[in-house]
Amino acid sequence: MILTDEEKRMLDGQYGDLVRKSMKILVALGEIYGAEKMLDINNVHSPGVSYRVAGDAGLNFVKDASVAGRFEVPVTLNTIGIDSENWEELGFPRCFALKQLELLQAYHTMGAISTYTCTPYLVGNIPLRGEHVAWGESSAIAFVNSVLGARTNREGGPSALAAGITGKVPAYGYHLDENRKGKYLFKVDIDLKTDRDFAVLGYFAGKIAGTDVPVFEGIKRRPTLENLKALSAAVASSGAVALYHIVGVTPEAPTTEAVIGKQEPIRFGKKEYEEVVAKFSLEGDIDFVVTGCPHCSINEVRRVAQLLAGKKVKADFWICTSRQVKTLADKMGYTEIIREAGAQIVCDTCPVLAPTSSKGYKKLVTNSAKLAHYAPGLWNLKTGLIEIEDCVEAAIKGYWGGKV
Template sequence: MILTDEEKGILDGKNGEADRLAMELLVGVGESFGAKKLISISSAHILAHFGSLHQAGIDFLEKLAENGGKCKVPTTVDPSSVDFERWEKFKIPKDYMEKQKRLRTAVEQLGVIPSWSCTPYQAYNVPRFGQNIAWAESSAVAYANSVIGARTNRTCFGLDISAAIIGKIPEFGLYLDENRIGSLLFELKIDKFSDLDYHTIGAIVGKRSGAKIPVIKGIPKDVTNDQLKCLGSAAASAGAVALFHILDVTPEAKLKDPFDGKKPEEVITITQKDLRDMENMISNAEPNSRVEMVTLGCPLLSVEELKTIFDKMKGRKVKKDIYFWIYLTKETYDLGKKLGLITPLEKAGVWFSTQTCATISPVKIWGFSHIMTNSAKCALVTPSEHNLKVSYRDTNECIVTATEPL
């Protein structure tokens, strides 16, 4: 890679050991991917959940913090593996909690904004179109690239915090124009879209695309940001989709031909039947087997999604033989409380959890064998993470399953 004199100095240790380590990692990854240079970033989003990083993650982040590392750009952090306020209620072992606390201390020492959210674009970290950023969290990457039109790869752990400390990232992958061109065209033949359909469309697109860039035709122009959030999270989980274009909807597809004048490699039709088939494929539980826990909030709920659940829950309470867990950011929880949405739901038996989610927290300690969710990402990830069966259903059925009339 071609480095500036300043970058060479950082690599030689002139700015301290933390900067040297971070620059060493950036240059090593850049050279392995054939990057020619480093480029400046406007923000970063990092991982710091013990469930994925384990002791190695603690050691690396603590080493950077102990050696004086500080983020040079605004940097947010993905959800924790525990709810810091309710960890005992959710049966988190004390030693597990202590390890997550060490990660929290390290990232705070590094100057990370303690957002603990997989949806940084909904608070604290909102990039602009065309800005280069360095984000981890596959669903946030898909949203930033696709819905906002910012530029980031699926930044892995280690590279994420290194980019934050230096304020730069190797220029390769989706930072380059030529790598943002669509490969596959998905044509939707669907009359009416439900919220669940956006999750399911994402799962189909991700499964068929792999790491290729899909272009989608037929999404309504009035699609909401939450629906796009859910589509992207599913595509990023069922495949490795980091960028998708939607004709007449997403910014890059509105500015120019997403195929850059070329024909798509393949045209794939998605029908209503395909959606139902994928729903059945995602669900791996036996029909009519007892559901022990219902979970909503993957990605973490927005205020609008919380309001929808509140409206559907009127006149209902959670059944005695089932748990109903909802995940959201602390900011959404606090705002929901001010709006009068939280307290009635808690009185009805709903358990709220903030700054974490079911896919990265140790849900397996509860011994559940069958859970239900309205999230394709949760349904796709949870069986392998927690060794349990999942039913994938829409929000209405999730609520009906978990609750009964007052």
């Protein structure tokens, strides 16, 4: 790799041992992937912040780093393993919670911003098109690359930490123009209306695309932010998609020809839609309902509150979101409506990263393709993927009839 004089000084240890070690990690990555140089970045969204993922090894790594240095660029933090303020009320194990809080303190000492969310773009971390960043969290990576048009690879905990300390990443992968073109063209033959519709499309496409770039054409309605959030999470879960394009919608896809050229499309119609839905069909008694994986927007919290008003839930119902969005919900009165219904707004975490297996749940319904994908393997839960309105109905009845 060709390093600038400053980057050479960083690697030589002239800015301290922590910077040297961080630069060594990034240079090694760059050499593995054939990068010719480093790039300056403007921000980081750091994954691996949950103690469930980091463990004692990650905790000690960050604690040691916090003694030696600080972040060079703004760093927002991904979802953690507990609700940082209400972990006792929610029944999270004390030993786990204390380790989690210790890990957070180490990040705070380094100057990280306490967002604790998988949707940093909803709480102020909104990179511009063409901006180089270093993000972790699969759904956020797909969103920032695709919807916002910023540029990041799939960063893990150590590489994101190193990027935050140095303000650098190696120039490879999705930072380069030539790697941002489409590989698979999907022709959407049905009208997508709901978040689940977009999640189903994403789940179908992710299974085919894998780590490559899918391109979608034929989407008739302009997607909402929540639609795109659902799509981003789904393509990153069934596959490992970090970038997709929607012709006429996302910033790098003004036309099909511009982003992928001429190619025989893969059809996505009623048959393909129903195949995905059938994979996550479920009926019977429900003991756990979750919305907010990725974290709910204020619009989603509002919808849930309106549907719960004056009702009572029989199943445990988590509405997962960031504390910043909950502050808005508090002011709008949504939090109180949800609490009176017996449901809970859970901040900072989600079931994928929280120790929920000890609660003994058997059947889960959710509007999240990501959670529906991971829950069976994580806790051997039978899982249904349904609309957000149906999630509320299932929570109220404690039962889901299995309708599509």
